[in-house]
Amino acid sequence: MPDVFAAPRGHQLRLLVKQHPGATVGVAFIVLLLLASLFAPLPYDPTATNGSNALKAPGAEHWFGTDGAGGDVFSRVISAARIDLSLALAGTLLSLVVGLPLGLVASGKGRASDWLVRGLDAFQAFPLLILALALVSLSGNRLYMVVVAIALINVPRYIRLMRSEILSLRESRFIEAAIAMGATPGRITFRHLLPNVWGIVLVQTSLTIANAIVVIASLSFLGVGVSAPTPSWGGMIRDGAGNMSSGEWWIAGFAGIAVLLCVLAFNQLADAIGDRTARTYR
């Protein structure tokens, strides 16, 4: 239903930028990285190799040095963003698409939702990384399974989050007021409950992306999921892990820093959104 009156929104974004410079820088970094990985002309072909130019230290010619096959680490780190970030985003999207409706169901009253949550408790007792690894590797290392694995890890989190949030919202006065007005359950859900969980869902989504980046890196570190020659940060860390011992730190180093920065950016964003949500609406 269209709102008869609506509050202006642009203001919120401006405050976010102003009061959370960390998050702003983080988002700018992610956007730049994504754009660069998709469109920017990289100094070298990220999949190219050059046998006679292996393991060169960072310098003017190769800003981040070269790896064991003579590939340009800078180009590879940048271009790895493409697959790593898009998998993370796809996994997060799938988690949302599955998790939100289930979360809504789980926050209903009654036994069914109770049991769903109990089942989740048991499920969350599983070693999730091991499960994701088993899922991807036993299914023949398909990339879409990485997305599924991320969803598998995160859907329960969304469900629990939605449930706890909605259950406490249901106790709140304005829901009671809506019932007293004669609002239908559908109206209560979509007009009163859901809009009030978006903030926290957004926070969780940012955290989920951060977590997904780490999960993807962990999987590729173990050689599962994204595989060479497609550059991926986890794969580069694995590739460079051995070289670290002989002093060639830059292969794993820069890839690891890329992961760190992305995760940091999304964590910051989550903090900022959480802070704004709390300040505006609570």
Next chain:
Amino acid sequence: MSDLSVAPLASAAEDVPETVLDVRNLAVSIRTPDGVVNPVKGVDLSVRKGEILGVVGESGCGKSTTIKGVLKLLGPNSTVTADRIELAGHGDISGHSVKQMRGVRGRAVGFVVQNPFGSLNPIYTIERQFYELQKAHGTGVSKRQSRDIALAMLDGVGIVRPERVLDGYAHQLSGGMAQRVVIALATTLSPPLLFADEPTTGLDATVQAQILDLISGLVRDEGRSMLLVTHDLGVIAQYCQRVVVMYGGEVVEEGSVHDVMVTPTHPYTQKLIGSVPKPGEKLNVAR
């Protein structure tokens, strides 16, 4: 009050000046993420010996901040300035360090706030909280003695079976009892001055009256003074001798309760007093 309680200021009792607390030009500024706020802008007030000074004003006008400012209880993101804060027996405490303030708090000034449950540590027994207080002020009182003192204090605030309260925890108390425990704690070291920040808000009317009777008794019977923050004009009218009216971080009117409430001079005070509903009268509603 019990004889067991420690009265460290007894020797100074003879030359207690007429004014127990004298605050001049107190101002507080607080840095927040949204900018600096100045909830208190130059407040003057004084509490005389043996009186209850009421402080009224609408929500957010700086009542709590004023008394926290006097005791330097505001967080590190705040700045408190004052020309002078004279506390009887301690001189000007406006320049006191946190460490010096520790000696003042609890010993020279007792403090009671609105939410008694929130004021008590939920994890420790009540007895332990009495003992921690003794320890903090280095009174050299043993655990046993502390318990005896606490028993006497609880008895003094009208608690029937104080042993059971002492061995229990805060959540096992009713609101009225919890507030009594807090008052007992606040007066254990016999501070000559009590700050009470809305000590009865949220309590039932009957309980509220009991608590007010209790604290006014503590002032009357033991020669204490009290600064009582409230937004209930009934409380002011019934229990206070003098009243300070605050508005927007400033004192707008001060005087005896009778003067201020019967013949208010400041427009805000007039509006405040006019807004108490009186049956049969049309409400004095200023939009």
Next chain:
Amino acid sequence: MSLVEISDVVKTFAARQRGADPVQALKGVSLSVDEGETVAIIGESGSGKSTLGKAALRLIDVDSGSIVVDGDDLGSLDARRMRAKRADMQVVFQEPFESLNPRLAIGSIIAEPLQIHRPDLGTTEIRRQVVQTMERVGLPEASANRLPGELSGGQQQRVGIARAVISRPKFLVLDEPTSSLDLSIRAQVLALLAELQQESRMAYLFVSHDMHTVEWISDRIAVMYLGEVVETAPTRQLFDAPTHAYTRTLLSARLSADPRDRHAYKAFAGDATVRQTSSEAST
């Protein structure tokens, strides 16, 4: 027959804590409210005042007893008819901010009852009525596009009232609508409620702690004690000649805001764990 007839209502809550006894919040309460009448409910905390208010609106289901509003027994209505019926009965809560959806603009909040019950009205008409109601309760039109968090407590409570009255209900439950407001604002809101009632002859069930307020606004007062109505009387009569002991205690605990009539406090021997601090105790 009064507009609202509450008879023999019993409500027991399962204990909130495992192992504790269930709470009998209402032990057979009967009460009626007439058109244009304000009936106040007073009593100490936990005596069941709010529960009664909610039961009267069927916001909670009762164990037994009946609630008849304008000829309809609420207990016999199915969910759909109950929702339709809610156009006639509304509520204003104590906590103004918590009663408003923090994500909706003030205008939308106020428009909601109309959107629910009068979908036939077009957006323009709804908008017109919202603006009109806002003006009536003293809210600037410009605040229609603002969020609840941007208003003061008094304004928030006006929003709550505007929302409650826009669908022109016949019966309004006011659960301590002013106790979280500052004194001066409280007076304004009370005056507003009185005016609105005069205009549309609504029936008010007014839950309150505050004797001054009750004394001023209500026609009749019901005193609740431990889930029961122990005394019901017209306001003046109750204040002048309380019959029940608990009522007397309540009255004696009332503090006059006039320093000229200071009087001694009379304790009520209800709280056995606390020794009486004042001489005179009555039962």
Next chain:
Amino acid sequence: MTLAPVKGATVRTPRRVSTPWRLVLGRLGFLVAALFGVMTLSFLLVSVTPGDPARLIAGPLASDSQVEAIEAELGLDRPLGERYVDYVAGLVKGDLGTSYYSKQPIVDEIASKLPATLSLVLLAVLLAAVLGVVVGSLGAYFRGRWPDSVGRLFTGIFQAVPDFFLGLILIYLLFFVAGIAPAPAGQLAFSESPPPKVTGAIPIDALVAGDTALFVSSLQHLVLPVLTLALVYAAYFAKTARTTVGRALNSQQVHFARAMGLRERTVLRYAFVESRTTIVTYAGVIFAALLGGEAIVEKVFAWDGIGTWALNGILRLDLPVVQGMVLVAGALTLITYTLLDIVVGLLDPRIKHA
């Protein structure tokens, strides 16, 4: 013990109230049900995954009939339901099957690998909790000032760094560059042999055997992996501690304690005891998450625990190992949660003295 009905105050007591025994029994009941769920899921995980374990066991030179024979031996040719019943029956007898790869009983393998993981995880959580709580509490205490800013900077970074990457960096810095840490190759130096097995945890067994040199060496080998995990998870603790201790420091009881002239030390302690249940809960949750969650770190340090074991199991398609791991981690997690509920209940008088 009831002193008075909770009445006469708008401030109500906290909601979570229950007697300890009720709590314990309730949680144990749930534990049993959840364990059953974990068991079933782990069975399904292995039973429905594609792949031909019999061929894997038989080896590359085996004929089809030999593969079939092995299939029959494993009972893989029988219906799912029957196999499930067998599986559960086996579990009840403590039989989790046999590894395809090592041919060892899964129970034995777990028994030999679990102590290594447990000692690693326990120490890491302990260190993380201490570090994190100190940093977080300082941050909360000095909110907005430099200790807070510095703390938050490190918290942010360590929370964002993948643990295995941190492990590599620490190896690079502390082992290869500085040379102060021992080689990241297991729990003891190459030339050392584990002490006679008592608990299975090498440091403890070394102490039991009275071999101090071995004890010291085992501790030295624990340093890097423990530090890796501890730094990362200390960040989580710090964040939680900053919030909860911060909230406690802002609570009225702390203001009151200050107003009563209590020492800052005491005031901090008051704030801390109020937040300790949250922190203990958090420690339990992290401990549970690390069982299996630290597999990659184990791999980085060639730590012979259940994490590495499970990783290798997966890559070798050694399904009984995967199953065993899931079961053990699941069970341990559930047990941890149960213990946690009980401990928290006992730590908090609001729950204990209902």
Next chain:
Amino acid sequence: GGGGGSSDGGSDGVLSLAWSSTPTQLDPNVYTGLSWVHAVDGFMETLVEYDTSKASDDTVLGVDAVKPGLAESWEVSEDGKRYTFALRKGVKSEYGNELDADDVLWSFERMYSNPASLQAGVLLKSANVDPDEPVTKIDSHTVRVNLTAPSAIALSVLAYPIDGILDSDETKKHVTKEDPWAADWLAKNSASFGAYKVKSMDPGKEIRLEYNENYWGEKPEITEVIAKAVPDASARAQLLMSGDVDAIAEPPIDQLKKIDESANAEVSIQPDSNRHNLSFNLGDKALADPRVRKAISHAINREAIVESIYQGYAKPANSPQASGLMAGQPETGAYDPALAKKLLAEAGVDNGLKIDLSFSTARPGPYAENLARLVQSDLKAVGITANVKGVPSPADFEAAVSDRTMQAYLYSERPSQPDLGFSLFLYLHSGSALNKVGFADDEFDSIISKVLVTESGDERDAAIAEAMDIVVENEPIISLVEMPDLVGISSDLKGYVSLPTGGMKYDELKRG
């Protein structure tokens, strides 16, 4: 205690080794990977053994480089089908039981008890040993091994550790009804007549050998061997360089220089038959045409690969078979992108051939990923798009190799017998279980079948040359790199010679 300079726990008689893995069991009948062969090699005594004194710098020890082991001497019949061995007298096992013909008989019987065992299925089979009566007892100390046809590799097969002789008297004590061949006991215990016996073993973690006091030969300097599993290659290198271990297997290729430069250790480089290949599923249409394969072969710059990934420690593979097996083979796969393009054009796939190229870091090794990337780049230059895929699970990878589900993949192969005929048979004969590429050429098959039943000599060499021509024409497997036997070894350890078995003669090592 290690060698080197660092803290030395035990005496110098202790040899410490870091392997990438250690066996999970020791029964010679149960194939469990290479570390198992190496471990068994440590304690199992064979009838004949390789003679390290015949080692050379460029070729591996050949099939004829054998010397007496448990057999003091042997005779070969005229028709080359009967090998009569005179067993050494007074040889005692670690349990004190004396070696006799019954031990030999029982050992062989045991090998054939499992027709899928490596011995029965591959080794003895390719040496034409008669499965119906492999060994005949002549007297208590004389046995005859029966062949169905002459074989050039009969002796080298008998020198292979898992074909060694068990102490049947002791082993039989551990036989049970369910376990008629004492497999359970042999999984953790040794029962042979070698210089060492198993002291202890922790499956997958470590194995310890110690000197067998009853050993018939000279007492070796090394009296105890400890091999532990250190899966991480750089960790192994680190242990070696710090002097904690005496030798490491599979040293990390990118750290070989470092090892050589270190004070304590060096890299031993000796000839070997190990090759890193680009293998195909020849059943695949696109790759069925030999011209395409040749084109691929010419497209790859092996020199660059060797220089970058292998840091010059390996050699480009420019011959159809391992050069260590035979010198002077025809040259193949010279780097010539132009020729490659031409060949592709001839084959009609000049506009865009796409192949899937899989790899596993378990085989050939961690550098497989970079190897795949280099190959991909090279192929791209001639217009072939290689879609590189990593297979994380080694088990999955091996299964895919066996099932021929991968179009092209990187692989490594090392024949267990140092013989060209054997190698050709093993990897390319359509009847061989290890012909994983699926090469099937009738002419080749018939030549190799003949080679297998021909004794060493000119006739055999001529047949092999003929077969090699077919291989050159077809290039069924594209070899990229010839790996020497690389072992990181403590500088003070002398006497290491690479064996065709892949193992090490600990009893010949000396410190100094």
